[in-house]
Amino acid sequence: MGFIPQGLTKEDIEKIQLDGLKWTVNHGVTHSRVYQRTFKAAGIEPGDVQSLKDLESLPFLEKMDLQDDYPLPLRSVPEDQVVRIHGSSGTTGKRKVMCYTQRDIDTWADMFARCYELSGMTTRDRVHIAVGYGLWTAGAGFQLGCERFGAMAIPMGPVNTDMHVEMLVDMQSTVFCSTASMALLMAEEVKKRDLRSKINLKRIILGAERHSNAMRAHIGELLNVSEIHDIYGLTELYGPGTGIECKAHQGMHYWNDLFIYEIIDPDTLKPVPEGEFGELVITSLQKEASPLIRYRTHDITRLLPGDCPCGLAFPRHDRIQGRSDDMFIYRAVNIYPQQIDLILDPVPEVGSEYQVILDHQENGRDMMTIRVERSEFASSNDDAALVAMISDRVRRKLLVRAAVEITDYHSLPRTQKKSQRVFDNRNGNSR
Secondary structure: OOOOOOOOOHHHHHHHHHHHHHHHHHHHHOOHHHHHHHHHHHOHHHHHHOOOHHHHOOOEEEEEHHHHHHOOOOOOHHHHHOOEEEEOOOOOOOOOOOEEEEHHHHHHHHHHHHHHHHHHHOOOOOEEOOOOOOOOHHHHHHHHHEEEEEEEEOOOOOOHHHHHHHHHHHHHOOOOEEOOEEEHHHHHHHHHHOHHHOOOOOEEOOOOOOOOHHHHHHHHHHHHEEEEEEEOOOOOOEEEEEEEEEOOOOHHHOOOOOOEEEEEEOOOEEEOOOOEEEEEEEEEEEOOOOOOOOOEEEEEEEEEEEOOOOOOOOOEEEOOOEHHHEEEOOEEEEEOOOHHHHHOOOOOOEOOOOOOOEEEEEOOEEEEEEEEEOOOOHHHHHHHHHHHHHHHHHHHOOOOEEEEEEOOOOOOOOOOOOOOOEEEOOEEEEE
């Protein structure tokens, strides 16, 4: 028996969502100081929620709400019912710590098992988990879902490349789970050691980090893997596993019996039409310890209309394009790192790795430099033409001018974590 619910009608989902919304609002406002404060300020009582349309009138939950209520924000159950906590990195202030009941852990395991099932995995797979363990949700989530699904978990975490390579060969791992940066690092290591014929990878699951099509293609080519799936999730939403690409690779299915997704304009905070990009806002329907009501993720995506070719009825959203708070302003133009991806993706002479450096010059003007790796088989003799072509694409697509530097293949840093793309030396911020 599979983990993905089958046969749910539109009416079934609407009832599940309305019942879950009413329960979540009542549960949160009754037990959480955060929701008591925000709902009182908005003049809303739990009983005011009578339809799914009423969701739009509820106050948003912001990241600072979680940080202000540290150390156990949103806690809506007695502390003796909390069996685990997980937290974010805390790179921009107090970390966001979420608590879990046993039911929350069970829901997370089932949810993640659905993702493994949708990716095409079987219980005969051997799953090499190369993401971080500890306070972060990634390692725990990937392992929890793998064990619930019934496949073999190989819980490596962030060990050195020698150990990763050794276990890939010795254990004949068939699934590799990591950030895109880590997958690239290992793919290049496998090639360098001439081990592609000695490993047995069939699919790769990438999470926690936005990646370009060029980066995905390069990883797949180096490892001879055609099935690469993007998985979504946040610490605030249990962790990874709230959605994943199916084998059709036309968006990420998400579990709308467990969450309600909204897409809003981050400036007006109003809903955008289906199919348009905006900021993802999520409401949980079953979370007990730390329920979410209209949580602003700041992730930029869109809901995809129509049916998926795979036949699964669960809805889809596009891959994450970036974050509303990752935007930087250069010469009065708002730019997202994803826009740089889209400019470089179609250029075969460049690799998947790049950096954007922003400086403030002595003459008072800002300067943007895009540092790009030459692809593995491109010649340095063509660098001048490549610089001119990329510069022209930047000028036409972004309506600004930027300096372009071409570096040797594999000259930019690799990491087991998330790659840092933007170095803003004007105010000391990097992303």
